[in-house]
Amino acid sequence: MKNAYIHHLCIQTKSYLETVEFYTEALGFEIVQQTPNFHGRAYNTWLKLGDFYIELQTGKQHEVLKPVYSNSEGIVHFCIWVEDLPFEVERLKKLNVHFKQKDGEIIYEVENGALCKLIAPEGTIIELRNNRGI
Structure with missing residues (x-):
């Protein structure tokens, strides 16, 4: 993977407004794009800090999101x-x-x-x- 870099992480949330406020107000991310009604989701939003992005999205309509568990496989933090x-x-x-x-x-x-x-x-x-x- 020549000239590759990490572009973003995607995070889902059931507390959209609180989560956007946390990343923008507490951590200094800026909202780059906010798309309502995105493929069955209430929101799909791009947040940026330096050259790093978070794609923040709500779950799909009628989808129940399970809480994060820190001892699971995959990204821990x-x-x-x-x-x-x-x-x-x-x-x-x-x-x-x-x-x-x-x-x-x-x-x-x-x-x-x-x-x-x-x-x-x-x-x-x-x-x-x-x-x-x-």
């Missing part, structure tokens, strides 16, 4: 690198973002840096990381 992790955590606390804690801590040290994990309204786990040396 995605990560956003931030310059000042403590600043971002304090900013997100004011927005009542739900953090996943480890041993009672929001920010914890890992090899080559520190990280925290957020849980989006639809259940996606998002890691914020401040790397050293990677």
Whole structure:
């Protein structure tokens, strides 16, 4: 795959308005395109952060979406690198973002840096990381 790169992740949600607000207000994504009534879905929306996109969509009409389970196969989380992790955590606390804690801590040290994990309204786990040396 010469000259290839990851373009987007697709995330489904049953809490569309809350999810759009989370990704735009808390994480800084911008809405690039919002399409109502998209092939049996209430919405299909493209969100962008830098060169990375999320295709956010509601389930198809009369479809029941099951909750995300973090111990399943497939993508477990995605990560956003931030310059000042403590600043971002304090900013997100004011927005009542739900953090996943480890041993009672929001920010914890890992090899080559520190990280925290957020849980989006639809259940996606998002890691914020401040790397050293990677």
